[in-house]
Amino acid sequence: MSREYYDDYRHGASRKRRKSLPGSVFNGVMLILSVATGAAMxxxxxxPFVHPGRIWIFPVLGLVAPAVYVFTLLITLYWIIRWRWRIALPLVVLLLAGLFKVPLFLKPELRRHYGEETSFGRGVITLLTFNVRSFYNDRGQWSFDGVTEVIRRVNPDIVCLQEFNRTSSKAEELDSLLSDYDRTVVMEGNRRDPVFPLALYTKYRILGKSHSILGPMKQDGQSVWVDLLVGDDTIRIFNNHLHSTAITVHDDKYLSEHQFLTDTAGGAKIKNIxxxxxxxxMLRAAQADTIARAIAATPGCKIVCGDFNDTPMSYTYRVMAQDLDDAFRASGKGYSYTFRGFMDVLRIDYVLYSEDLECLDYQVLYDVDLSDHYPVVVRLRPVKR
Structure with missing residues (x-):
């Protein structure tokens, strides 16, 4: 063959090697990302199975579980398109394992019903749970009248409120406005008390109530049960407000707007958060353990609701929801979030219930901006046996 042929072949091979170098670097970066993503997954x-006191990274990644799952899915699709099954297959296995957790965050709405009013029939229990932030919205504006109007509009049979206002005068004022309800407040509290009261309003007869399940505490967080006579049945309602994340509005803005990227003290602030x-x-996990023991010791019909301040992929949720059904998982639609902040991705308010009940409907009232949480409304019905 001619010398020109070999020269052309040699130069062509060199060009191929040069062209493949950026691709090789990119694949190397993707491989590193794949290992990191797999470990994160x-x-x-x-x-949910590791106590936060053991390894701190577990609750952090549980907080951003949907983002971790989506990122793992994108990385997996890249390797499948490249036909690199040796890399893709382990990620596929992790995705399949995580698939069982997706209904805790997302329930695809396969059929939509437009303009149809749902009739639930008789014997339905409508429950509203709402962290009212002492009747101040996330802009610091007084929201007492708005909260009252929401309760009247929804007309629930049971209202569970967290972070109730500490002054007894507000409880008495709400009593007069909600004359169809009986009210029980666990503790009145005072302005120096770090613990916010819990309140329960109901149209049913109150048979009894507990003192604080968590006892006197120096940190915030509270739980109480109330027994109600519903028809011929006694249903125990657990109203809960677990310890706060202590992530402030400033922290939320600092993270969501990526201010740490330009802040010279960003590393120290992130570490502090x-x-x-x-x-x-760790404090929430300890509270959850105590409350879970009280729930497990309760025979018969029960509803556990309130602000857990933790996501479905957390130790707190797993312990609290043990042997109970999640109303969102049963009847929710779409992606559910209940906290107004942190980019509107966190579901931290729950309604859980025992097998004596069935869930007919689950709603988050996204049109209500009266707190840093959204109200959650659930309709339940006793199961006929």
């Missing part, structure tokens, strides 16, 4: 799946989140996750 494993930690996320294990987060993570430290507070870790410490408060």
């Amino acid at each position: 494993i930690v996320t799946l294990l987060a 993570f430290r507070r989140f870790r410490d408060n996750s």
